[in-house]
Amino acid sequence: MKRMTMASLVIASIISAGTARAQAPALNGVNDAEKARVSALVTEAAKEGALTYWDTVLQPATKNALLPAFIEHYGLPKSFRIEFSEIAPSNMITRLEQEAKAGRATVDVAAVASPIWVAAQARAGALMKYDSPEYKNYSVVAEAGLVEVGSYAFNGAYVFVPLWDPDKVKVAGDSWKDVLGVLQEGRVSVGNGAASDATIMTYIGLKTAMGKDYVEALAAKKPVFIPKSETIASRVVAGEDTMAFMGMPTRAYQMNQKGANLKYLLPKEGVTLLPQNFFIMANASHPAASKLWFDFILSEKGQKIIVEKEAMISGRNGFVSPLPDYAPPISQLHLVHIDWNKMTPEDLQAARREWMAIFKQ
Amino acid sequence: MDGDLQAVTLLAQQPTRQHDTQHRRLERWAPGLAVLLGVALALIPVAATVLRSLMVDGSDALTIVNYQRLFADPRVHLAARNTLVIGVFVTLGSGLLGVLLAWIVSRTDIPGRKTFELLNLVPFFTSPYVGAMAWQYLTAPNSGLLVNLARNWFGLDLSYLRINSIGGVIWVLVLFYTPFIYLFVIGPLRNLNGALEDAARVHGLGFIDTMRRITLPLLAPALLSGAIVVFVTSAGLFDVPVILATPYSIPTVPALIFESIGYPSDFGRAAALGSMMMAVIVLLIVLQRMYIGQKRYETVSGKGYSPRTAKLSRITRAACFAVEIFYVGFGAVLPLIAVLLVALSPLWRGWFDPARATLENFRYVLEEFDLTRHAIFNSTFLSVLGATLVVALGFLQAYRLQSRQGWIAKILQPVLSMPNGIPGIIFGLGILILLIRTPLYGTYWIILIAYVAHYFPFAMRSLGAVLLSLSPELEQSARSCGATWWQTLRMVVIPLARPGLIATWLMVFIILLRELGSTILLYGQGTETIGVAMLLLSEQNFHYVAALAIVQVALLSLAFALLSRNSKSLFQ
Numbered sequence: 001m002k003r004m005t006m007a008s009l010v011i012a013s014i015i016s017a018g019t020a021r022a023q024a025p026a027l028n029g030v031n032d033a034e035k036a037r038v039s040a041l042v043t044e045a046a047k048e049g050a051l052t053y054w055d056t057v058l059q060p061a062t063k064n065a066l067l068p069a070f071i072e073h074y075g076l077p078k079s080f081r082i083e084f085s086e087i088a089p090s091n092m093i094t095r096l097e098q099e100a101k102a103g104r105a106t107v108d109v110a111a112v113a114s115p116i117w118v119a120a121q122a123r124a125g126a127l128m129k130y131d132s133p134e135y136k137n138y139s140v141v142a143e144a145g146l147v148e149v150g151s152y153a154f155n156g157a158y159v160f161v162p163l164w165d166p167d168k169v170k171v172a173g174d175s176w177k178d179v180l181g182v183l184q185e186g187r188v189s190v191g192n193g194a195a196s197d198a199t200i201m202t203y204i205g206l207k208t209a210m211g212k213d214y215v216e217a218l219a220a221k222k223p224v225f226i227p228k229s230e231t232i233a234s235r236v237v238a239g240e241d242t243m244a245f246m247g248m249p250t251r252a253y254q255m256n257q258k259g260a261n262l263k264y265l266l267p268k269e270g271v272t273l274l275p276q277n278f279f280i281m282a283n284a285s286h287p288a289a290s291k292l293w294f295d296f297i298l299s300e301k302g303q304k305i306i307v308e309k310e311a312m313i314s315g316r317n318g319f320v321s322p323l324p325d326y327a328p329p330i331s332q333l334h335l336v337h338i339d340w341n342k343m344t345p346e347d348l349q350a351a352r353r354e355w356m357a358i359f360k361q
Numbered sequence: 362m363d364g365d366l367q368a369v370t371l372l373a374q375q376p377t378r379q380h381d382t383q384h385r386r387l388e389r390w391a392p393g394l395a396v397l398l399g400v401a402l403a404l405i406p407v408a409a410t411v412l413r414s415l416m417v418d419g420s421d422a423l424t425i426v427n428y429q430r431l432f433a434d435p436r437v438h439l440a441a442r443n444t445l446v447i448g449v450f451v452t453l454g455s456g457l458l459g460v461l462l463a464w465i466v467s468r469t470d471i472p473g474r475k476t477f478e479l480l481n482l483v484p485f486f487t488s489p490y491v492g493a494m495a496w497q498y499l500t501a502p503n504s505g506l507l508v509n510l511a512r513n514w515f516g517l518d519l520s521y522l523r524i525n526s527i528g529g530v531i532w533v534l535v536l537f538y539t540p541f542i543y544l545f546v547i548g549p550l551r552n553l554n555g556a557l558e559d560a561a562r563v564h565g566l567g568f569i570d571t572m573r574r575i576t577l578p579l580l581a582p583a584l585l586s587g588a589i590v591v592f593v594t595s596a597g598l599f600d601v602p603v604i605l606a607t608p609y610s611i612p613t614v615p616a617l618i619f620e621s622i623g624y625p626s627d628f629g630r631a632a633a634l635g636s637m638m639m640a641v642i643v644l645l646i647v648l649q650r651m652y653i654g655q656k657r658y659e660t661v662s663g664k665g666y667s668p669r670t671a672k673l674s675r676i677t678r679a680a681c682f683a684v685e686i687f688y689v690g691f692g693a694v695l696p697l698i699a700v701l702l703v704a705l706s707p708l709w710r711g712w713f714d715p716a717r718a719t720l721e722n723f724r725y726v727l728e729e730f731d732l733t734r735h736a737i738f739n740s741t742f743l744s745v746l747g748a749t750l751v752v753a754l755g756f757l758q759a760y761r762l763q764s765r766q767g768w769i770a771k772i773l774q775p776v777l778s779m780p781n782g783i784p785g786i787i788f789g790l791g792i793l794i795l796l797i798r799t800p801l802y803g804t805y806w807i808i809l810i811a812y813v814a815h816y817f818p819f820a821m822r823s824l825g826a827v828l829l830s831l832s833p834e835l836e837q838s839a840r841s842c843g844a845t846w847w848q849t850l851r852m853v854v855i856p857l858a859r860p861g862l863i864a865t866w867l868m869v870f871i872i873l874l875r876e877l878g879s880t881i882l883l884y885g886q887g888t889e890t891i892g893v894a895m896l897l898l899s900e901q902n903f904h905y906v907a908a909l910a911i912v913q914v915a916l917l918s919l920a921f922a923l924l925s926r927n928s929k930s931l932f933q
Contacts, residue, residue, distance in 0.1 A: 093624035102802035106886035238504035
């Protein structure tokens with residue numbers, strides 16, 4: 001009898017050790033209810049085997065870094081796939097709207113810096129309601145109206161600010177006005193206001209901080225309208241433009257790693273924060289995997305990878321940026337305050353028309 | 362001739378009565394159905410576009426408000442003017458260059474003309490999107506490779522080239538549309554009866570006057586057909602202006618259509634722009650038919666004749682050689698060098714640095730970027746299947762229209778030719794409007810339908826010319842020997858038309874492999890093609906686009922190599 005008891009104990013301890021070894025990191029340190037919820041999602045996600053994720057900022061290399069970490073975090077099969085596209089904002093929104101019209105959903109999760117459009121989608125029931133446990137870690141930005149708990153968060157934020165090659169142009173001072181002084185006619189780029197919400201949001205912020213006259217003075221410099229932040233930065237590196245008026249520090253970081261020498265300025269009058277709204281489509285065809293992906297991207301681990309690879313600004317409470325030079329904490333930024341929740345798609349369209357009239361785009 | 366022998370042996374294969382009935386049914390229905398399908402594919406997307414242009418979002422009531430808004434919008438006026446200027450000058454430029462190149466290789470004695478005959482086609486195998494990108498890297502005013510080369514080595518200022526202008530768009534499009542005219546006129550130039558030109562010279566006309574009064578008028582049908590194709594496709598192309606002109610606030614109609622479909626989308630506006638452009642195209646086709654219909658162009662008779670080869674003076678030969686070098690150099694060699702150098706550079710600083718050359722962009726595109734593999738597979742799959750369907754449909758239609766030339770055929774022919782004259786982006790819009798609420802949206806099949814519907818007229822016209830060259834006696838002999846329609850087709854007509862079928866298939870395959878206009882509106886997750894992947898990659902980094910362009914050029918070169926084996930049938 002004693003021998004049998006000993007044998008049972010040995011077997012139980014082996015099983016228990018095996019279980020402990022097999023337990024996914026996501027299940028460590030969580031309560032039983034959360035463990036059961038996550039385990040059920042993991043089982044379902046493994047069956048789904050894949051998810052489709054579109055993002056307007058994250059590059060495929062970042063997805064390639066996130067995927068193994070995601071698989072390991074939840075103990076998913078190694079064969080789990082993410083169909084990923086980095087796509088321009090206007091293209092993404094068009095596709096998502098077309099899919100909604102067609103009643104099809106090929107995209108499960110998406111991220112785009114277009115809070116007014118995303119909020120409208122949430123109101124229309126196009127986004128999945130999901131009460132992620134990660135929302136509690138985004139309480140500060142939620143209070144600022146940048147996150148709608150249960151509908152959408154943001155996987156990172158960025159700013160459009162002046163970006164230049166110091167070997168070709170010198171900027172003295174830390175004001176938007178100092179930048180305007182060094183712009184060369186026809187050799188400055190801005191975003192494509194005709195199609196990009198992020199550009200129009202930056203325009204609204206700039207007008208708020210500096211007034212309409214300032215924007216008109218910028219338009220007089222005959223800027224080129226470039227839709228993507230990568231191209232904007234590339235043109236500065238090549239010497240085609242001497243200044244990217246709406247450059248992205250993220251791209252400066254990535255190009256500098258390849259040998260470029262780009263600098264950017266956070267002007268003292270303030271910058272407009274552009275949250276990369278992150279959401280699950282209501283009729284996602286991989287709902288369990290989408291929920292896990294949502295949780296993972298917002299987790300400390302996910303945010304660390306995103307900030308390291310993309311130099312984006314994290315909205316997670318108390319997050320310590322591994323790249324403070326390019327992705328400073330939100331608390332250190334002087335932000336132009338605009339309540340996007342009070343703006344409607346019509347307001348945004350009116351601002352777009354104003355932009356197009358000023359810039360003759 | 363194998364076909365004849367096979368036809369004779371058919372006597373031994375008398376079909377049963379049941380088979381005979383089946384074949385008669387097939388004979389009656391298959392070509393007729395192909396024609397009907399063609400009419401449906403041509404008209405329904407057009408009708409959908411026109412109907413959608415008469416509706417505004419959120420209402421089913423018909424209204425002309427979209428047109429009123431367009432007419433009141435100064436940006437649309439500017440875009441229409443720019444598009445017209447682009448279309449006219451590209452047509453004139455590529456017409457001049459295309460005829461000149463075709464004449465040089467077909468009617469002169471310059472050395473290496475066989476090689477030039479194929480090299481003149483190389484720009485046709487490169488996507489205009491890649492061409493525009495290449496010319497941006499070559500001549501961008503502050504960072505272009507040629508601009509920097511001229512400045513650093515020769516102290517020359519080439520900033521006046523202004524590639525980011527309407528002129529820049531025209532330059533790139535002329536280079537890439539010249540092969541269209543070239544292909545349209547080289548056959549007729551070869552088949553031109555030299556006696557007519559001799560007669561003109563005997564009566565005292567010089568070379569220029571002979572060209573003006575004899576050669577060019579005789580080329581008019583082919584030249585006009587080519588010119589209309591070039592006008593509508595160049596004016597309707599969005600991928601070149603979107604790189605060279607749109608960022609500089611230079612609007613064009615196709616770019617406005619693309620913008621209207623994108624966020625914030627306005628399908629009514631896009632459809633109204635598309636309908637207006639289609640109206641202009643239909644008007645042009647009608648005018649072309651009226652002009653050609655008034656004259657006679659037959660020069661091929663039962664008498665034997667041969668085209669004359671002009672014996673050039675040394676100076677003229679050198680000038681012709683220079684024209685060839687100029688075209689091949691600017692149309693093919695320089696753009697390919699630029700794309701290759703960009704593909705091998707980690708960062709572009711307006712200059713190629715061999716010390717920093719890397720294959721990283723190729724590694725990224727081929728290994729790390731999942732979409733590339735999908736895109737190569739999707740493009741190949743869609744191009745192979747699309748070309749096969751297009752050729753099958755076009756062949757049956759050509760056969761039907763050839764065998765029964767009545768008033769119905771006369772009406773149907775322009776209708777069936779229509780899709781080819783509609784720019785890809787407008788045709789894609791029609792298909793999108795039509796099928797967006799069906800399960801086909803976002804699948805391979807919607808793209809395939811667009812490809813077949815847009816390009817079957819190309820195959821119908823090419824194969825119509827091939828069938829016209831086959832004597833009806835061959836078919837009649839087989840039938841009188843007891844062969845069924847299907848057996849005659851399989852054993853006589855298809856074997857004789859095989860070179861033409863292969864050449865047409867390869868041409869359509871190449872066109873589909875680089876297609877972007879309609880695909881850009883119709884692709885979904887997982888159905889991206891190489892053209893779409895390039896556009897998506899361009900949103901990350903042009904170095905990746907350049908690397909993928911080199912992969913695309915490799916694929917197209919393979920098709921080019923196959924095509925060059927069939928070049929005789931192509932040029933005929």
